[in-house]
Amino acid sequence: MIAAECGDSDACRKLVEAFLPAIGDVARSFKNSRVERLELLQEGVAGLLVAARRYDTTLNTPFWAYAAFWVRKAMQELVAELTRPVALSDRAVRELAQIRRARSEHLQMHGVEPTSDELSRATDLTRPQLEHLQATERTPRSMQEQLTDRDEATATIGDTIVDPTAEQAYQHVLDAFEIRDMRDLTQQLDERERTVIRAHYGLGQEAQTLREIGAELGLTAERARQIEAVALSKLRAALSQSAPTGGAAT
Protein backbone atom coordinates (compact mmCIF):
# COMPACT_ATOMS: atom_id res chain seq x y z
CA MET A 1 0.00 0.00 0.00
CA ILE A 2 2.76 2.40 0.96
CA ALA A 3 4.68 1.47 -2.20
CA ALA A 4 1.61 2.26 -4.27
CA GLU A 5 1.21 5.58 -2.47
CA CYS A 6 4.78 6.40 -3.39
CA GLY A 7 4.07 5.78 -7.05
CA ASP A 8 5.71 2.35 -7.41
CA SER A 9 4.21 1.24 -10.73
CA ASP A 10 4.41 -2.46 -9.96
CA ALA A 11 2.68 -1.92 -6.61
CA CYS A 12 0.04 0.17 -8.37
CA ARG A 13 -0.58 -2.61 -10.88
CA LYS A 14 -1.04 -5.13 -8.06
CA LEU A 15 -3.33 -2.73 -6.23
CA VAL A 16 -5.50 -2.31 -9.33
CA GLU A 17 -5.65 -6.06 -9.89
CA ALA A 18 -6.66 -6.63 -6.29
CA PHE A 19 -9.44 -4.08 -6.34
CA LEU A 20 -10.70 -4.47 -9.89
CA PRO A 21 -13.62 -6.69 -8.82
CA ALA A 22 -14.65 -4.08 -6.25
CA ILE A 23 -14.37 -1.34 -8.89
CA GLY A 24 -16.55 -3.50 -11.14
CA ASP A 25 -19.18 -3.65 -8.41
CA VAL A 26 -19.24 0.13 -8.18
CA ALA A 27 -19.47 0.39 -11.98
CA ARG A 28 -22.54 -1.85 -11.92
CA SER A 29 -24.38 0.78 -9.90
CA PHE A 30 -24.03 3.07 -12.95
CA LYS A 31 -25.50 0.54 -15.37
CA ASN A 32 -28.41 2.86 -16.15
CA SER A 33 -26.12 5.72 -17.02
CA ARG A 34 -25.50 4.36 -20.53
CA VAL A 35 -21.82 5.10 -20.23
CA GLU A 36 -19.77 2.16 -21.43
CA ARG A 37 -18.60 -0.21 -18.73
CA LEU A 38 -14.98 -0.09 -19.90
CA GLU A 39 -14.94 3.70 -19.58
CA LEU A 40 -16.40 3.45 -16.09
CA LEU A 41 -13.74 0.92 -15.10
CA GLN A 42 -10.98 3.17 -16.44
CA GLU A 43 -12.29 6.09 -14.44
CA GLY A 44 -12.69 3.85 -11.40
CA VAL A 45 -9.03 2.82 -11.65
CA ALA A 46 -8.04 6.49 -11.87
CA GLY A 47 -10.11 7.14 -8.74
CA LEU A 48 -8.45 4.22 -6.98
CA LEU A 49 -4.99 5.62 -7.72
CA VAL A 50 -6.02 9.05 -6.43
CA ALA A 51 -7.16 7.32 -3.25
CA ALA A 52 -3.86 5.47 -3.00
CA ARG A 53 -1.95 8.74 -3.19
CA ARG A 54 -4.11 10.36 -0.52
CA TYR A 55 -4.59 7.42 1.83
CA ASP A 56 -3.19 7.93 5.31
CA THR A 57 -2.03 4.52 6.55
CA THR A 58 -1.64 5.79 10.11
CA LEU A 59 -5.38 6.26 10.57
CA ASN A 60 -6.16 2.54 10.41
CA THR A 61 -9.14 3.11 8.10
CA PRO A 62 -9.71 0.11 5.82
CA PHE A 63 -8.33 1.10 2.43
CA TRP A 64 -11.38 0.17 0.40
CA ALA A 65 -13.71 2.06 2.73
CA TYR A 66 -11.65 5.12 1.89
CA ALA A 67 -11.01 4.36 -1.77
CA ALA A 68 -14.62 3.52 -2.64
CA PHE A 69 -15.50 7.20 -2.25
CA TRP A 70 -12.86 8.23 -4.82
CA VAL A 71 -13.78 5.46 -7.22
CA ARG A 72 -17.46 6.42 -7.11
CA LYS A 73 -16.62 10.12 -7.41
CA ALA A 74 -14.47 9.51 -10.51
CA MET A 75 -17.27 7.52 -12.13
CA GLN A 76 -19.88 10.11 -11.17
CA GLU A 77 -17.77 12.81 -12.79
CA LEU A 78 -17.45 10.81 -15.98
CA VAL A 79 -21.18 10.12 -16.11
CA ALA A 80 -21.88 13.78 -15.42
CA GLU A 81 -19.47 14.84 -18.14
CA LEU A 82 -20.86 12.46 -20.71
CA THR A 83 -24.54 12.77 -20.00
CA ARG A 84 -25.15 16.24 -18.63
CA PRO A 85 -26.91 18.69 -20.87
CA VAL A 86 -24.27 20.80 -22.52
CA ALA A 87 -24.84 24.41 -23.39
CA LEU A 88 -22.41 25.02 -26.21
CA SER A 89 -21.23 28.47 -27.01
CA ASP A 90 -21.47 29.44 -30.64
CA ARG A 91 -17.69 29.37 -30.79
CA ALA A 92 -17.70 25.77 -29.59
CA VAL A 93 -20.33 24.86 -32.17
CA ARG A 94 -18.25 26.49 -34.87
CA GLU A 95 -15.18 24.54 -33.82
CA LEU A 96 -17.16 21.31 -33.70
CA ALA A 97 -18.31 21.95 -37.25
CA GLN A 98 -14.67 22.54 -38.19
CA ILE A 99 -13.68 19.20 -36.66
CA ARG A 100 -16.51 17.45 -38.44
CA ARG A 101 -15.54 18.99 -41.75
CA ALA A 102 -11.88 18.02 -41.31
CA ARG A 103 -12.90 14.46 -40.40
CA SER A 104 -15.16 14.19 -43.40
CA GLU A 105 -12.46 15.51 -45.76
CA HIS A 106 -9.92 13.12 -44.32
CA LEU A 107 -12.29 10.18 -44.72
CA GLN A 108 -13.00 11.11 -48.32
CA MET A 109 -9.34 11.54 -49.15
CA HIS A 110 -7.79 8.60 -47.28
CA GLY A 111 -10.70 6.26 -46.59
CA VAL A 112 -9.74 5.90 -42.91
CA GLU A 113 -10.57 7.78 -39.71
CA PRO A 114 -8.12 10.60 -38.95
CA THR A 115 -6.03 10.38 -35.81
CA SER A 116 -6.33 13.08 -33.13
CA ASP A 117 -3.02 14.55 -34.27
CA GLU A 118 -4.22 14.76 -37.86
CA LEU A 119 -7.45 16.42 -36.77
CA SER A 120 -5.50 18.78 -34.58
CA ARG A 121 -3.26 19.79 -37.49
CA ALA A 122 -6.19 20.18 -39.86
CA THR A 123 -8.19 22.40 -37.50
CA ASP A 124 -5.44 24.30 -35.67
CA LEU A 125 -7.04 23.18 -32.41
CA THR A 126 -4.86 21.81 -29.64
CA ARG A 127 -5.29 18.20 -28.54
CA PRO A 128 -6.99 19.16 -25.24
CA GLN A 129 -9.36 21.50 -27.11
CA LEU A 130 -10.15 18.75 -29.56
CA GLU A 131 -10.81 16.20 -26.84
CA HIS A 132 -13.05 18.52 -24.82
CA LEU A 133 -15.08 19.39 -27.88
CA GLN A 134 -15.38 15.79 -28.99
CA ALA A 135 -16.51 14.81 -25.50
CA THR A 136 -19.61 16.94 -26.00
CA GLU A 137 -20.57 14.76 -28.94
CA ARG A 138 -20.37 11.56 -26.97
CA THR A 139 -23.68 12.08 -25.21
CA PRO A 140 -25.06 8.58 -25.41
CA ARG A 141 -28.58 9.27 -24.18
CA SER A 142 -31.62 9.38 -26.37
CA MET A 143 -32.54 12.85 -27.51
CA GLN A 144 -36.16 12.12 -26.70
CA GLU A 145 -35.45 10.77 -23.24
CA GLN A 146 -37.37 12.45 -20.44
CA LEU A 147 -35.01 14.19 -18.08
CA THR A 148 -36.65 12.82 -14.99
CA ASP A 149 -38.68 9.71 -14.58
CA ARG A 150 -41.59 11.62 -13.16
CA ASP A 151 -44.63 11.85 -15.33
CA GLU A 152 -44.99 15.58 -15.00
CA ALA A 153 -41.54 16.39 -16.37
CA THR A 154 -41.83 17.41 -19.98
CA ALA A 155 -38.33 18.41 -21.02
CA THR A 156 -36.20 15.94 -22.95
CA ILE A 157 -32.46 15.71 -23.39
CA GLY A 158 -32.95 16.95 -26.91
CA ASP A 159 -34.56 20.11 -25.59
CA THR A 160 -31.42 21.02 -23.72
CA ILE A 161 -28.76 20.45 -26.30
CA VAL A 162 -27.65 22.69 -29.08
CA ASP A 163 -27.40 19.91 -31.63
CA PRO A 164 -23.75 19.65 -32.59
CA THR A 165 -24.34 16.74 -34.95
CA ALA A 166 -26.02 18.75 -37.65
CA GLU A 167 -23.71 19.12 -40.62
CA GLN A 168 -24.20 22.86 -40.83
CA ALA A 169 -24.49 23.47 -37.12
CA TYR A 170 -22.27 26.52 -37.09
CA GLN A 171 -24.02 28.20 -39.95
CA HIS A 172 -27.35 27.32 -38.42
CA VAL A 173 -26.38 28.97 -35.15
CA LEU A 174 -25.10 32.05 -36.90
CA ASP A 175 -28.24 32.23 -38.97
CA ALA A 176 -30.32 31.97 -35.84
CA PHE A 177 -28.38 34.82 -34.29
CA GLU A 178 -28.68 36.86 -37.42
CA ILE A 179 -32.37 36.24 -37.83
CA ARG A 180 -33.00 36.97 -34.18
CA ASP A 181 -30.85 40.07 -34.18
CA MET A 182 -32.31 41.39 -37.36
CA ARG A 183 -35.83 40.75 -36.22
CA ASP A 184 -35.22 42.19 -32.77
CA LEU A 185 -33.49 45.29 -33.99
CA THR A 186 -35.66 46.15 -36.92
CA GLN A 187 -38.86 45.47 -35.01
CA GLN A 188 -38.11 48.71 -33.26
CA LEU A 189 -38.40 50.54 -36.59
CA ASP A 190 -41.36 51.49 -38.71
CA GLU A 191 -41.41 50.56 -42.38
CA ARG A 192 -40.09 53.87 -43.65
CA GLU A 193 -37.19 53.81 -41.20
CA ARG A 194 -36.35 50.27 -42.23
CA THR A 195 -36.45 51.27 -45.89
CA VAL A 196 -34.07 54.16 -45.36
CA ILE A 197 -31.55 52.18 -43.30
CA ARG A 198 -31.52 49.22 -45.65
CA ALA A 199 -31.25 51.33 -48.80
CA HIS A 200 -28.63 53.72 -47.45
CA TYR A 201 -26.26 50.99 -46.28
CA GLY A 202 -27.04 48.44 -48.97
CA LEU A 203 -28.45 45.79 -46.63
CA GLY A 204 -29.77 43.14 -49.00
CA GLN A 205 -29.85 45.59 -51.90
CA GLU A 206 -27.74 48.15 -53.75
CA ALA A 207 -26.70 51.07 -51.56
CA GLN A 208 -28.28 54.42 -52.43
CA THR A 209 -27.53 58.00 -51.48
CA LEU A 210 -29.92 59.82 -49.18
CA ARG A 211 -30.89 61.98 -52.15
CA GLU A 212 -31.89 58.91 -54.20
CA ILE A 213 -33.75 57.40 -51.25
CA GLY A 214 -35.53 60.70 -50.61
CA ALA A 215 -36.55 60.94 -54.26
CA GLU A 216 -38.11 57.46 -54.15
CA LEU A 217 -40.01 58.26 -50.96
CA GLY A 218 -41.04 61.74 -52.11
CA LEU A 219 -38.87 63.37 -49.46
CA THR A 220 -35.88 65.66 -49.40
CA ALA A 221 -32.43 64.19 -48.72
CA GLU A 222 -32.38 66.06 -45.41
CA ARG A 223 -35.68 64.50 -44.37
CA ALA A 224 -34.33 61.03 -45.25
CA ARG A 225 -31.26 61.79 -43.13
CA GLN A 226 -33.50 62.78 -40.21
CA ILE A 227 -35.50 59.56 -40.55
CA GLU A 228 -32.26 57.59 -40.48
CA ALA A 229 -31.03 59.43 -37.40
CA VAL A 230 -34.27 58.65 -35.55
CA ALA A 231 -34.04 55.00 -36.60
CA LEU A 232 -30.47 54.69 -35.32
CA SER A 233 -31.46 56.34 -32.03
CA LYS A 234 -34.31 53.86 -31.63
CA LEU A 235 -31.99 50.92 -32.19
CA ARG A 236 -29.51 52.33 -29.69
CA ALA A 237 -32.24 52.87 -27.11
CA ALA A 238 -33.43 49.30 -27.54
CA LEU A 239 -29.96 48.07 -26.66
CA SER A 240 -29.29 50.37 -23.74
CA GLN A 241 -32.33 50.22 -21.52
CA SER A 242 -31.42 51.05 -17.94
CA ALA A 243 -32.92 49.98 -14.63
CA PRO A 244 -35.82 52.04 -13.26
CA THR A 245 -34.53 54.88 -11.10
CA GLY A 246 -36.77 53.90 -8.22
CA GLY A 247 -35.44 50.37 -8.25
CA ALA A 248 -31.79 51.20 -8.35
CA ALA A 249 -29.87 51.97 -5.22
CA THR A 250 -28.65 55.47 -4.69
Add this chain to the structure above:
Amino acid sequence: MSSEGTALRHNALVYESKDEYLARAVPFLKAGIEAGEGAVVAHTKPGLAMMREALGPEAARVTFVDVSAAYTRPARTLAAYHEVYVEQLRKTPTLRAVADVQFGPDPDEWNLWTGYEAAFNRSFGHLPAWVLCSYDANGTPDPIIEGVWQTHPEVVADDSWNSSDRYEDPDHLLRRITPAPAPLTGLRPIPFGRSVEELREQLARELAADKIGEAQSLDLLLAATEIANNAMQHGGGIQEVRVGRARGRFVCEIVDRGDGFDDPAAGYLAPRAGVGAGLWVARQLTWSTEFFHSPTGFTTRIWL
Protein backbone atom coordinates in the same frame (compact mmCIF):
# COMPACT_ATOMS: atom_id res chain seq x y z
CA MET B 1 -13.75 49.02 -7.92
CA SER B 2 -15.67 46.05 -6.59
CA SER B 3 -17.48 48.21 -4.07
CA GLU B 4 -18.68 50.65 -6.72
CA GLY B 5 -22.41 50.88 -5.97
CA THR B 6 -22.84 48.22 -3.35
CA ALA B 7 -26.49 47.38 -3.90
CA LEU B 8 -25.61 44.06 -5.48
CA ARG B 9 -24.90 40.87 -3.52
CA HIS B 10 -23.23 38.45 -5.87
CA ASN B 11 -22.69 35.06 -4.27
CA ALA B 12 -22.17 31.53 -5.51
CA LEU B 13 -23.49 28.09 -4.65
CA VAL B 14 -21.33 25.08 -5.47
CA TYR B 15 -23.56 22.02 -5.24
CA GLU B 16 -22.85 18.31 -5.44
CA SER B 17 -26.38 17.08 -6.11
CA LYS B 18 -29.82 18.24 -7.19
CA ASP B 19 -31.01 17.80 -3.62
CA GLU B 20 -28.34 20.13 -2.35
CA TYR B 21 -29.15 22.66 -5.04
CA LEU B 22 -32.84 22.60 -4.15
CA ALA B 23 -32.15 22.69 -0.41
CA ARG B 24 -30.30 25.98 -0.88
CA ALA B 25 -32.05 27.63 -3.80
CA VAL B 26 -35.67 27.09 -2.78
CA PRO B 27 -35.52 28.58 0.77
CA PHE B 28 -33.35 31.40 -0.57
CA LEU B 29 -36.01 32.40 -3.09
CA LYS B 30 -38.97 31.77 -0.80
CA ALA B 31 -37.49 34.06 1.88
CA GLY B 32 -37.24 36.81 -0.72
CA ILE B 33 -40.78 36.26 -1.98
CA GLU B 34 -42.14 36.45 1.57
CA ALA B 35 -40.33 39.75 2.03
CA GLY B 36 -41.88 41.16 -1.16
CA GLU B 37 -38.81 40.77 -3.32
CA GLY B 38 -38.88 39.61 -6.91
CA ALA B 39 -37.58 36.14 -7.72
CA VAL B 40 -35.76 34.87 -10.79
CA VAL B 41 -34.54 31.38 -11.63
CA ALA B 42 -32.18 30.92 -14.55
CA HIS B 43 -31.36 27.37 -15.55
CA THR B 44 -31.55 24.89 -18.38
CA LYS B 45 -35.00 23.53 -19.22
CA PRO B 46 -34.74 20.49 -16.93
CA GLY B 47 -33.43 22.68 -14.12
CA LEU B 48 -36.38 25.01 -14.52
CA ALA B 49 -38.80 22.08 -14.47
CA MET B 50 -37.17 20.85 -11.27
CA MET B 51 -37.39 24.27 -9.62
CA ARG B 52 -41.00 24.81 -10.67
CA GLU B 53 -41.93 21.59 -8.98
CA ALA B 54 -39.90 22.31 -5.84
CA LEU B 55 -41.28 25.83 -5.44
CA GLY B 56 -44.86 24.60 -5.63
CA PRO B 57 -47.49 27.38 -5.59
CA GLU B 58 -44.75 30.01 -5.14
CA ALA B 59 -43.56 29.21 -8.67
CA ALA B 60 -46.30 31.51 -9.97
CA ARG B 61 -44.42 34.46 -8.48
CA VAL B 62 -41.08 33.54 -10.02
CA THR B 63 -39.64 34.55 -13.37
CA PHE B 64 -38.07 31.54 -15.08
CA VAL B 65 -35.34 32.07 -17.63
CA ASP B 66 -34.01 29.35 -19.92
CA VAL B 67 -30.25 29.76 -20.19
CA SER B 68 -29.60 26.74 -22.43
CA ALA B 69 -28.23 29.01 -25.12
CA ALA B 70 -27.56 32.15 -23.09
CA TYR B 71 -23.85 31.69 -22.41
CA THR B 72 -22.59 32.63 -25.82
CA ARG B 73 -20.53 35.74 -25.26
CA PRO B 74 -20.08 37.53 -21.93
CA ALA B 75 -21.45 40.87 -23.12
CA ARG B 76 -24.53 39.23 -24.56
CA THR B 77 -25.08 37.16 -21.45
CA LEU B 78 -24.78 40.24 -19.25
CA ALA B 79 -27.25 42.03 -21.49
CA ALA B 80 -29.69 39.13 -21.37
CA TYR B 81 -29.60 38.99 -17.57
CA HIS B 82 -29.78 42.76 -17.38
CA GLU B 83 -32.96 42.77 -19.41
CA VAL B 84 -34.53 40.20 -17.09
CA TYR B 85 -33.46 42.01 -13.92
CA VAL B 86 -34.56 45.41 -15.19
CA GLU B 87 -37.94 43.99 -16.10
CA GLN B 88 -38.27 42.45 -12.63
CA LEU B 89 -37.17 45.67 -10.91
CA ARG B 90 -40.03 47.47 -12.62
CA LYS B 91 -42.35 45.28 -10.55
CA THR B 92 -40.51 44.90 -7.24
CA PRO B 93 -38.05 47.17 -5.43
CA THR B 94 -35.47 44.42 -5.05
CA LEU B 95 -34.94 40.91 -6.36
CA ARG B 96 -33.28 37.60 -5.65
CA ALA B 97 -32.02 35.36 -8.42
CA VAL B 98 -30.54 31.89 -8.66
CA ALA B 99 -28.65 31.54 -11.91
CA ASP B 100 -27.08 28.26 -12.99
CA VAL B 101 -23.88 29.01 -14.84
CA GLN B 102 -23.16 27.08 -18.05
CA PHE B 103 -19.56 26.92 -19.13
CA GLY B 104 -18.65 25.50 -22.52
CA PRO B 105 -16.25 22.60 -22.97
CA ASP B 106 -13.36 24.62 -24.34
CA PRO B 107 -10.67 25.42 -21.73
CA ASP B 108 -9.69 28.44 -23.79
CA GLU B 109 -13.06 29.96 -22.98
CA TRP B 110 -12.98 29.33 -19.25
CA ASN B 111 -11.04 32.51 -18.50
CA LEU B 112 -13.52 34.42 -20.59
CA TRP B 113 -16.36 33.26 -18.35
CA THR B 114 -14.42 33.78 -15.15
CA GLY B 115 -13.90 37.29 -16.48
CA TYR B 116 -17.64 37.50 -17.06
CA GLU B 117 -18.28 36.68 -13.40
CA ALA B 118 -15.76 39.33 -12.35
CA ALA B 119 -17.33 41.91 -14.66
CA PHE B 120 -20.77 41.02 -13.27
CA ASN B 121 -19.74 42.60 -9.95
CA ARG B 122 -19.17 45.94 -11.63
CA SER B 123 -21.77 45.64 -14.36
CA PHE B 124 -24.69 45.16 -11.97
CA GLY B 125 -23.14 46.81 -8.92
CA HIS B 126 -25.90 49.43 -8.84
CA LEU B 127 -28.82 46.97 -8.95
CA PRO B 128 -30.64 46.11 -5.71
CA ALA B 129 -30.33 42.42 -6.38
CA TRP B 130 -29.04 39.35 -4.55
CA VAL B 131 -27.78 36.94 -7.17
CA LEU B 132 -26.76 33.41 -6.30
CA CYS B 133 -24.79 31.86 -9.16
CA SER B 134 -25.04 28.09 -8.94
CA TYR B 135 -22.35 25.70 -10.15
CA ASP B 136 -22.74 21.94 -10.44
CA ALA B 137 -19.52 20.63 -8.87
CA ASN B 138 -19.90 17.32 -10.67
CA GLY B 139 -18.18 17.63 -13.97
CA THR B 140 -17.23 21.29 -13.53
CA PRO B 141 -13.48 21.54 -14.05
CA ASP B 142 -11.31 22.69 -11.13
CA PRO B 143 -10.12 25.93 -12.78
CA ILE B 144 -13.74 27.05 -13.06
CA ILE B 145 -14.46 26.23 -9.43
CA GLU B 146 -11.33 28.15 -8.47
CA GLY B 147 -12.66 31.07 -10.50
CA VAL B 148 -15.92 30.93 -8.53
CA TRP B 149 -14.05 31.76 -5.34
CA GLN B 150 -12.14 34.54 -7.09
CA THR B 151 -15.23 36.26 -8.42
CA HIS B 152 -17.85 35.89 -5.66
CA PRO B 153 -17.35 37.54 -2.27
CA GLU B 154 -19.33 34.75 -0.59
CA VAL B 155 -19.68 31.12 -1.62
CA VAL B 156 -22.05 28.49 -0.28
CA ALA B 157 -20.18 25.22 -0.15
CA ASP B 158 -20.14 22.31 2.27
CA ASP B 159 -23.47 23.42 3.74
CA SER B 160 -22.32 26.84 4.88
CA TRP B 161 -21.86 30.39 3.70
CA ASN B 162 -18.18 31.18 3.42
CA SER B 163 -16.51 34.51 2.88
CA SER B 164 -14.08 33.97 0.06
CA ASP B 165 -10.53 34.83 1.04
CA ARG B 166 -9.60 34.33 -2.61
CA TYR B 167 -12.01 36.97 -3.89
CA GLU B 168 -10.14 39.26 -6.23
CA ASP B 169 -10.83 42.82 -7.20
CA PRO B 170 -12.74 42.51 -10.51
CA ASP B 171 -10.52 44.99 -12.33
CA HIS B 172 -7.39 43.25 -11.11
CA LEU B 173 -8.72 39.86 -12.17
CA LEU B 174 -9.84 41.10 -15.58
CA ARG B 175 -6.42 42.63 -16.20
CA ARG B 176 -4.71 39.43 -15.08
CA ILE B 177 -6.64 37.05 -17.32
CA THR B 178 -7.28 39.19 -20.40
CA PRO B 179 -4.53 38.64 -22.95
CA ALA B 180 -2.99 41.77 -24.45
CA PRO B 181 -4.29 42.23 -28.00
CA ALA B 182 -1.64 41.25 -30.53
CA PRO B 183 -1.08 43.41 -33.61
CA LEU B 184 -3.01 42.17 -36.63
CA THR B 185 -1.27 42.15 -39.96
CA GLY B 186 -3.40 42.24 -43.04
CA LEU B 187 -5.75 45.05 -42.05
CA ARG B 188 -5.87 47.90 -44.53
CA PRO B 189 -6.59 51.56 -43.86
CA ILE B 190 -9.78 52.92 -45.40
CA PRO B 191 -10.99 56.48 -45.90
CA PHE B 192 -13.38 57.53 -43.14
CA GLY B 193 -14.61 60.94 -44.28
CA ARG B 194 -15.48 63.84 -42.04
CA SER B 195 -18.51 62.52 -40.22
CA VAL B 196 -19.84 59.35 -38.65
CA GLU B 197 -22.31 59.06 -41.50
CA GLU B 198 -19.51 59.05 -44.08
CA LEU B 199 -17.67 56.45 -42.04
CA ARG B 200 -20.79 54.26 -41.99
CA GLU B 201 -21.17 54.57 -45.76
CA GLN B 202 -17.55 53.55 -46.27
CA LEU B 203 -17.83 50.64 -43.86
CA ALA B 204 -21.05 49.50 -45.51
CA ARG B 205 -19.18 49.26 -48.84
CA GLU B 206 -16.42 47.21 -47.19
CA LEU B 207 -18.98 44.90 -45.57
CA ALA B 208 -20.82 44.40 -48.84
CA ALA B 209 -17.55 43.69 -50.66
CA ASP B 210 -16.75 41.09 -47.99
CA LYS B 211 -20.23 39.55 -48.41
CA ILE B 212 -21.15 40.02 -44.74
CA GLY B 213 -24.84 39.29 -44.07
CA GLU B 214 -27.41 42.01 -43.53
CA ALA B 215 -27.88 41.57 -39.81
CA GLN B 216 -24.19 41.43 -39.03
CA SER B 217 -23.56 44.43 -41.25
CA LEU B 218 -26.11 46.43 -39.33
CA ASP B 219 -24.52 45.25 -36.07
CA LEU B 220 -21.12 46.48 -37.16
CA LEU B 221 -22.45 49.79 -38.47
CA LEU B 222 -24.17 50.44 -35.15
CA ALA B 223 -21.16 49.38 -33.10
CA ALA B 224 -18.79 51.48 -35.22
CA THR B 225 -21.14 54.45 -34.84
CA GLU B 226 -20.80 54.21 -31.07
CA ILE B 227 -17.03 53.91 -31.19
CA ALA B 228 -16.68 56.72 -33.73
CA ASN B 229 -18.91 59.03 -31.68
CA ASN B 230 -16.75 58.29 -28.64
CA ALA B 231 -13.62 59.01 -30.62
CA MET B 232 -15.01 62.35 -31.78
CA GLN B 233 -16.41 63.42 -28.43
CA HIS B 234 -13.70 62.17 -26.09
CA GLY B 235 -10.75 61.09 -28.22
CA GLY B 236 -9.91 64.22 -30.20
CA GLY B 237 -11.26 62.75 -33.45
CA ILE B 238 -10.52 59.74 -35.59
CA GLN B 239 -6.92 59.15 -36.61
CA GLU B 240 -7.27 56.05 -38.71
CA VAL B 241 -9.73 53.25 -39.58
CA ARG B 242 -8.48 49.81 -40.64
CA VAL B 243 -10.50 46.81 -41.79
CA GLY B 244 -9.80 43.29 -42.94
CA ARG B 245 -10.07 39.64 -42.04
CA ALA B 246 -8.38 37.89 -39.13
CA ARG B 247 -9.04 34.42 -37.70
CA GLY B 248 -11.98 34.08 -40.03
CA ARG B 249 -13.72 37.20 -38.78
CA PHE B 250 -14.27 40.68 -40.16
CA VAL B 251 -12.27 43.14 -38.07
CA CYS B 252 -12.53 46.91 -37.87
CA GLU B 253 -10.08 49.07 -35.92
CA ILE B 254 -10.84 52.69 -35.12
CA VAL B 255 -7.86 54.69 -33.86
CA ASP B 256 -8.45 58.03 -32.18
CA ARG B 257 -6.18 60.95 -31.32
CA GLY B 258 -6.79 60.99 -27.57
CA ASP B 259 -5.12 59.46 -24.53
CA GLY B 260 -7.70 56.71 -24.32
CA PHE B 261 -8.69 55.00 -21.09
CA ASP B 262 -7.66 52.05 -19.02
CA ASP B 263 -10.76 50.31 -17.73
CA PRO B 264 -10.84 46.52 -18.13
CA ALA B 265 -14.62 46.54 -17.60
CA ALA B 266 -15.26 49.16 -20.28
CA GLY B 267 -18.40 48.23 -22.18
CA TYR B 268 -19.49 45.73 -19.53
CA LEU B 269 -21.17 48.33 -17.32
CA ALA B 270 -24.93 48.11 -17.67
CA PRO B 271 -26.55 51.42 -18.60
CA ARG B 272 -27.24 53.73 -15.65
CA ALA B 273 -27.11 57.41 -14.82
CA GLY B 274 -23.60 58.75 -15.29
CA VAL B 275 -22.36 55.82 -17.36
CA GLY B 276 -22.36 56.15 -21.14
CA ALA B 277 -24.07 53.31 -22.99
CA GLY B 278 -21.99 53.46 -26.19
CA LEU B 279 -19.43 50.82 -25.35
CA TRP B 280 -22.13 48.57 -23.81
CA VAL B 281 -24.03 48.74 -27.10
CA ALA B 282 -20.87 48.06 -29.13
CA ARG B 283 -19.96 44.99 -27.08
CA GLN B 284 -23.44 43.53 -27.42
CA LEU B 285 -23.38 43.78 -31.18
CA THR B 286 -19.96 42.32 -31.79
CA TRP B 287 -18.14 39.06 -31.19
CA SER B 288 -15.55 40.90 -29.16
CA THR B 289 -14.41 44.47 -28.67
CA GLU B 290 -10.93 45.35 -27.44
CA PHE B 291 -9.54 48.69 -26.29
CA PHE B 292 -5.80 49.24 -26.22
CA HIS B 293 -2.94 51.64 -26.90
CA SER B 294 -1.14 50.92 -30.18
CA PRO B 295 1.76 52.74 -31.87
CA THR B 296 -0.77 54.66 -34.00
CA GLY B 297 -2.96 55.75 -31.08
CA PHE B 298 -5.73 54.58 -28.80
CA THR B 299 -7.40 51.75 -30.68
CA THR B 300 -10.78 50.07 -30.51
CA ARG B 301 -10.77 46.75 -32.30
CA ILE B 302 -14.15 45.31 -33.24
CA TRP B 303 -14.42 41.61 -34.11
CA LEU B 304 -17.61 40.79 -35.95
